[in-house]
Amino acid sequence: MSKIDAKILVLDDDQGVLYTANMILKQHFQTVITEKDPAKLDFLLNQHEYDVIVLDMNFSYGLTGGKEGIKLLKRVLEKDPKAHVLMNTAYGDIDIAVEAMKEGAVDFLVKPWQKEKLLATVQAIYELSKSRKEVEELKSSQKILMKDQQKEFSDIISVSPAMKPIFHTIEKVAQTDANVLILGENGTGKELIAREIHNQSKRANENFIKVDLGAISSSLFESELFGHVKGAFTDAREDRPGRFELATNGTLFLDEIGNLSLPLQAKLLTALQFKQISRVGSNKVIPLNIRLVCATNMPLYEMVKHNEFRQDLLYRINTVEIKLPPLRERKEDIAPLAKHFLTVYAKKYQKEKMRLNETTLNKLLGYSWPGNVRELQHAIERAVIMANSPLLAPEDFLLKDDSVNTNQPESLNIEVMEKMAIQNAVRKAGGNLTQAAKELGFGRSTLYRKMTKYGL
Numbered sequence: 081m082s083k084i085d086a087k088i089l090v091l092d093d094d095q096g097v098l099y100t101a102n103m104i105l106k107q108h109f110q111t112v113i114t115e116k117d118p119a120k121l122d123f124l125l126n127q128h129e130y131d132v133i134v135l136d137m138n139f140s141y142g143l144t145g146g147k148e149g150i151k152l153l154k155r156v157l158e159k160d161p162k163a164h165v166l167m168n169t170a171y172g173d174i175d176i177a178v179e180a181m182k183e184g185a186v187d188f189l190v191k192p193w194q195k196e197k198l199l200a201t202v203q204a205i206y207e208l209s210k211s212r213k214e215v216e217e218l219k220s221s222q223k224i225l226m227k228d229q230q231k232e233f234s235d236i237i238s239v240s241p242a243m244k245p246i247f248h249t250i251e252k253v254a255q256t257d258a259n260v261l262i263l264g265e266n267g268t269g270k271e272l273i274a275r276e277i278h279n280q281s282k283r284a285n286e287n288f289i290k291v292d293l294g295a296i297s298s299s300l301f302e303s304e305l306f307g308h309v310k311g312a313f314t315d316a317r318e319d320r321p322g323r324f325e326l327a328t329n330g331t332l333f334l335d336e337i338g339n340l341s342l343p344l345q346a347k348l349l350t351a352l353q354f355k356q357i358s359r360v361g362s363n364k365v366i367p368l369n370i371r372l373v374c375a376t377n378m379p380l381y382e383m384v385k386h387n388e389f390r391q392d393l394l395y396r397i398n399t400v401e402i403k404l405p406p407l408r409e410r411k412e413d414i415a416p417l418a419k420h421f422l423t424v425y426a427k428k429y430q431k432e433k434m435r436l437n438e439t440t441l442n443k444l445l446g447y448s449w450p451g452n453v454r455e456l457q458h459a460i461e462r463a464v465i466m467a468n469s470p471l472l473a474p475e476d477f478l479l480k481d482d483s484v485n486t487n488q489p490e491s492l493n494i495e496v497m498e499k500m501a502i503q504n505a506v507r508k509a510g511g512n513l514t515q516a517a518k519e520l521g522f523g524r525s526t527l528y529r530k531m532t533k534y535g536l
């Protein structure tokens with residue numbers, strides 16, 4: 081029978097115990113190290129990583145109560161928090177064994193044990209340690225895979241002077257734990273910037289958790305964000321951590337924060353103020369260690385004036401503010417972005433090297449890109465798929481009516497006309513949305529909703 085490739089350490093002051101344990105375990109495991117002197121623990125831990133450590137509770141002669149074993153257990157876990165320790169006690173003192181388990185021991189055995197019992201317990205702990213290691217490996221490879229998957233679009237392309245101050249801010253703020261608020265129209269790259277802040281921070285190896293607040297219903301808000309315990313409500317069939325907990329030590333990205341209703345804003349504020357949460361159905365307090373990044377395309381300051389967004393919440397999330405300019409205000413970025421997406425999609429769709437001719441580029445430069453970088457990205461992807469030649473022509477780009485620059489709508493489509501009316505009214509009101517809404521005969525929230533719908 082081949083032996084299991086594992087290292088077992090047995091630490092006990094009883095020579096007889098060491099002898100028996102060695103005899104039994106050696107038949108099944110490749111390396112068994114036995115030691116009588118607890119003072120050698122540090123030396124032994126520095127020498128190898130063990131799959132299982134069998135540790136005596138009481139070393140000094142005549143001393144019972146297990147305090148010494150607990151001290152050694154703590155030392156082991158200090159050096160290797162993932163160590164799998166089996167406590168060994170001759171006195172059957174359940175209380176101290178329970179204390180050892182609370183401290184992090186995996187199991188305990190009462191001496192004198194039967195050979196089979198020792199072997200079965202060590203084997204079970206070895207299996208546990210092996211599967212935990214596999215899970216850890218899977219987790220880290222999944223992280224790498226996810227990073228790789230995101231890499232396709234993780235490069236921030238920009239040459240525009242309008243973006244320079246933003247990159248300076250990212251560099252500075254990434255080193256801190258300050259809350260960041262990113263403002264900008266749809267598709268300007270708010271999420272990309274949030275990820276960049278995370279990637280440049282000391283939290284980069286931890287989770288980046290995104291929550292789309294616009295997509296969470298109010299009934300699910302607390303359970304999604306704070307988690308729940310089994311039985312907290314009908315569908316809560318098991319304990320589940322919320323997004324706040326998943327983001328522990330990492331970054332929590334709250335997208336579309338401007339869409340949060342006032343009652344939910346209050347709940348979010350409480351969690352941020354006290355830096356702690358409780359899962360729904362539990363009183364246990366969970367402290368928060370997260371970096372918060374929020375984003376929205378809504379005019380939060382205007383909304384505060386009209387009591388649609390809480391001022392105290394705004395002040396809590398906007399320690400540092402980043403305002404992303406729309407693509408039409410950084411036209412220098414259009415060509416490099418277009419070329420970047422062209423390379424990405426030509427590779428994805430296995431087309432040969434694709435290019436844009438000058439006329440095509442001029443068409444792209446002349447368009448106002450109301451959907452910003454996302455619209456440009458989709459336009460290029462569509463063109464790559466549809467094009468018959470590697471040299472993309474203007475006809476390969478079917479851009480939406482560019483109504484910003486025209487006063488008369490050519491289209492009689494009601495949505496095109498409405499979008500244009502909104503753009504004109506906002507321009508006429510100098511960006512004052514209350515005035516624009518009045519002019520249009522809408523309520524303010526209707527105006528916000530429609531602006532979001534049209535990507536304005």
Ligand SMILES: Nc1ncnc2c1ncn2[C@@H]1O[C@H](COP(=O)(O)OP(=O)(O)OP(=O)(O)O)[C@@H](O)[C@H]1O
Nearest residue numbers: 233235236237265266267268269270271272453454
């Ligand atoms: N500077 C950039 N360089 C490369 N890709 C970019 C850049 N800016 C945005 N993108 C790409 O454009 C798309 C939209 O970006 P992102 O999702 O970050 O925008 P957003 O502002 O968060 O949008 P929304 O407001 O709709 O949530 C993404 O695929 C992103 O990778």
